[in-house]
Amino acid sequence: MSYTIAICDDDSAQVKIIENYLKKFMEESKKEISIITSSSGEETLKKIVGKTIDIFLLDVEMKGMDGLELGKKLREINPKAIIIFITGFKDYALNAFSIRAFDYILKPISYDKFKPLLKECMQRLKEIRSLSSTEKLFQLNTKDYTNKIKYSHICYFEKILRKVKVVCSDNEYEFYGSFKNLMDELDMEYFTQCHQSFIVNNNHIASYKNQQIYVKDVDKYLPVSRNFIKNVKESLSKSLFK
Structure with a gap:
């Protein structure tokens, strides 16, 4: 699972430090992180147009639009985004929480302070995305009916000749x-193809061994073909660290 993090700070040296910390965290946690940098609030607002940002790291003291003002605008654009303020003064903390910021971090920033905060952010994002997955719907259309199924109810899809079977925890379609x-329609952040005949819901994978996935909710083992072993291992790795 990938994340997008935006850094806004008018101090280029500070931006570079945070970038390096993020890259180090990526290596240690095996996470995919895209980084967007900007040196002003105005530049940030331009760069995020059409993008989904998971975490904003905002310097409070900037020329022009400061971090607090930028935070207010970002909160209007993306109510669920995680906002962290970077500041040299504790007095800004109360103002930060009025914007429903996730937290703030005091300068100078060390990796020892930065890493646990980022891990907390990832845990919060996991909770947010888990909630989103229960809200996401797969629309099944046939000539006789249309049915909307929650992602969280789908265990796996099975291809049988010209048909696709949707196996849920409580029903089949x-x-x-x-x-x-199907893969063009699905949000594949939540699913993994493990075989030419199977696509499994990542949240329903109970275990993987000997090229088989065990789906506990339906007590079923799904085969993993050699061509898809890498896909499965990457999905499992991401789920362990997300």
């Missing part, structure tokens, strides 16, 4: 279609 079209 079938429709005519291809895996290619």
Whole structure:
């Protein structure tokens, strides 16, 4: 699972320090992180247009639009984003929490202070995304009916000739279609293809051993073909560290 983090600070040296900390954290945690940097609030607002940002790291004391003003605007744009303020003064903390900031970090920033804060952010994002997955819906269309199924209820998809079977924890459905079209429609952040005939919900993988995935909710073992071993291992690795 990937994350996008935006850094806004008018001190280029400070930006470089935070970038290096993020890269070190990526290596240690095996997470995929995209980084967006800017030196002003105005530049940040331009760069994030059309993008989903998970975490904002904002310097409070900047020329022009300061971090607190930028934080207010970002909160209006993205109510769920995690905002962390970077400041040299504790007095800014109360103002930060009025914007529903996740936390603040005092300068000078050390990796020992930065790492646990980032781990807390990842845990919060995991909770947010877990909630989002229960809200996400897969729309199943047949000539006879349309059914909307929550992602959280889907255990796996199975391709059988020209049909696709949707196996849920409490029911099963079938429709005519291809895996290619299905994967175009699905948010594949939540699913992994493990075999030419199977796509499994990452949240329903109980274990993986001997090229088999065990789906506990339906007491079923799914085969993992050689071509998809890497996909499965990457998904499992991300789920362990997210």
